[in-house]
Amino acid sequence: MKLKALASALLFCISTQQVMAWGQTGHRVTGKLAENYLSEDAKQWVAEILPNESLAEASTYPDEMRSNPSDFWQKQAGPYHYVTVPKGKKYEETEVPKQGNAVSALESFTQTLKDPNASLEDKQLALRFAIHIIGDLHQPLHAGNGRDRGGNTFIVEFFWEDSNLHRVWDSGLLDRRKLSYTEWSDWLGKKITENQVKQWTTTDPLVYIEESIAIRDTIYPEGDRKLSWQYLYDHLPTAKKRLQMAGVRIAAYINALAPQK
Template sequence: MKKLLIASALLAASSIQQAHAWGQTGHRITGAIAEQYLSEEAKAAIAALLPNESLAEASTYADEMRSNPEEFWQKEAGPYHYVTVPKGETYKEHKHAPEQGDAYTALKKFSKIVKDDTAPLSERQRALRFIVHIIGDLHQPLHAGDGTDKGGNDFKLEFFWEKSNLHRVWDSGLLDRRQLSYTEWTEWLSEKITPEQAAKWNTTDPLIYITESATIRDTIYPEGDRLGWDYLYQHLPTAKVRLQEGGVRIAAHLNELFAK
């Protein structure tokens, strides 16, 4: 009986940890958009650290490694994908980071590692991949959860007649309904970013990303539990902008890190 309870607890923990931001398509979009705004210095530094690996490929690494049995992935890395911001408060006012940190603190940590020429190459590579992933995460509104429902994972609903939850809808449901590849999404979204928007979004302050996501988060909870075309119509435009902003800001962060 004891073994059964332990197994059930591990399964529950695993299911919580498997909540991904944007899903693979969304992360790849932000990585691919970012490549269009990189400085020459950043391009050279990234190529040296990740030869023959695009930012689109690097962007999903942190999710793909979740089942790795190493202690880092099983006991440390889980909280690096989100932050907690209770309603009516800011991240700094009510910080709920676990002992090992969260997306905000991890972004700072990995930014230091990637610039450290004395760090092992494998650690710098992991740090770079995490930076791309975390900035994408922070632009998914439900990765700035309010601390009550695991970032919308506990908000159960039906999305186009299939059982789901609000987090999953924002991870992949909204994008998948369009049945586009990440390269198609990237092309379409990139063409619509004006120079003025790119300049406006060009910030490396993660507190801005967090505040924006928490503000959006409070507007996307539906009144009912059956979502379809109306919800898609209302919120897909917001998801598109967050992907565009995420891509521009990944580049801004890397340009700043690798500036000579």
């Protein structure tokens, strides 16, 4: 019975984490950081689409809606959180699956945001999802290798608790520090330099994916899968940098779309 219960718990962990990146804390950090780099026109545009809603709040919406019973959330939106790129290949060398992926979804939502005839409701969904997708693509395992569901079936032990590699990168690395998203945002935001903003500013998702693939191929533990302090020491700096980069790039994306007054 104990083995059956453990197997059920692991399957639940895998199924509930398969399309989530950074967890709520990480996504909110990217949204909060992005607000530091919005132009005045962009701030006004966002306020018109999402009145009384911060980018931090908007960033988690696509994950919070995963239990919505509508066909969109249950049958369409799942693949919009990730891309699959086998080891040794570039995204451009792969085919977009029939159900779509994060890149095709971002392109579609971008067109909605550019469409003057799109409804406010459609633009709200598009902006929330775009913010979320950019964050997702900065989590290395959301550019999955196609072999283990983005690390979900790569079972590990993280600080003496059963987990999987995807979950470690979604939330384990950050949650270990016991900080709120506002504390993370404050601490990480102060360390972003003007030169880094210039270097990181791009709205091309293929850049995010290429970077994530390069990181992805270095974060799988070899041999012992009991991860604790050394793994945290080795990889938390990378996770923090990816959050910083995502924040800058969410702002760049919004600034590029916002109408100029």
